[in-house]
Amino acid sequence: MRYILFMDLSSTAYVILGMVSVHPRSGYEIKAAVDESTRRFWAASYGQIYPELKRLSEQGLVTGMDAPRGERKRTVYTITDAGMERLKEWLRRPPEMSEMRDEGLLKLFFSGVLEPDEAAETLRRMRDRRAALAEELAALEAVVIEKSDEFALMVVRGGVEYNRWYADWCERMEAELLATARKERST
Numbered sequence: 001m002r003y004i005l006f007m008d009l010s011s012t013a014y015v016i017l018g019m020v021s022v023h024p025r026s027g028y029e030i031k032a033a034v035d036e037s038t039r040r041f042w043a044a045s046y047g048q049i050y051p052e053l054k055r056l057s058e059q060g061l062v063t064g065m066d067a068p069r070g071e072r073k074r075t076v077y078t079i080t081d082a083g084m085e086r087l088k089e090w091l092r093r094p095p096e097m098s099e100m101r102d103e104g105l106l107k108l109f110f111s112g113v114l115e116p117d118e119a120a121e122t123l124r125r126m127r128d129r130r131a132a133l134a135e136e137l138a139a140l141e142a143v144v145i146e147k148s149d150e151f152a153l154m155v156v157r158g159g160v161e162y163n164r165w166y167a168d169w170c171e172r173m174e175a176e177l178l179a180t181a182r183k184e185r186s187t
Contacts (some may be wrong), residue, residue: 009086012048013056017079017087020062024078027053037152040133040159053077061086104129116181120174127170134163 009017015038019030027049034044056062061083064075079087104126111119137159144153 009090010052011042012044013052014087014090015042015044016049016052016056016077017061017083020077020079021084021087024065024076026067026074026076028074030077040137041155056083116177120177123170123174123177127167127174130163130167130170134160134167137163
């Protein structure tokens with residue numbers, strides 16, 4: 001009996017497998033696709049993509065084919081059957097992490113050293129940013145509907161609703177912070 005040991009794949013590896021499962025792409029095209037789609041909730045840099053492409057190729061999960069454009073060297077990657085199986089296996093597992101990186105929340109966490117009005121300004125900026133993101137995503141809905149991608153549409157609508165909720169939360173927290181500060185000044 002032969003055992004094949006699969007190394008655990010990084011999240012970036014799964015992003016790459018997902019992107020090349022749609023159609024073959026170069027590393028540059030993978031980055032562009034990430035920037036157009038998942039970057040709002042899952043980004044990937046060139047510094048992550050190219051080493052992962054090498055590892056995925058070494059594991060037989062993608063294959064690269066030279067496809068130069070003029071004088072420029074270019075490799076286009078295609079998912080293999082084994083790569084598709086790994087992608088499907090990962091998609092069938094429950095999500096293992098939920099990580100949020102939000103500089104506004106980080107600043108808010110340490111805002112106890114500021115005056116309440118200054119901390120409230122952090123909340124206002126967070127609110128404005130989230131409201132703008134909600135509008136940006138809402139504008140993408142029509143584009144996604146046109147592509148007939150029901151799963152991307154679910155994600156876009158989730159992003160719209162989440163960012164609208166977040167903007168509302170910031171507004172409520174600002175009102176609470178300022179009300180508490182007024183109460184403390186009056187006593």
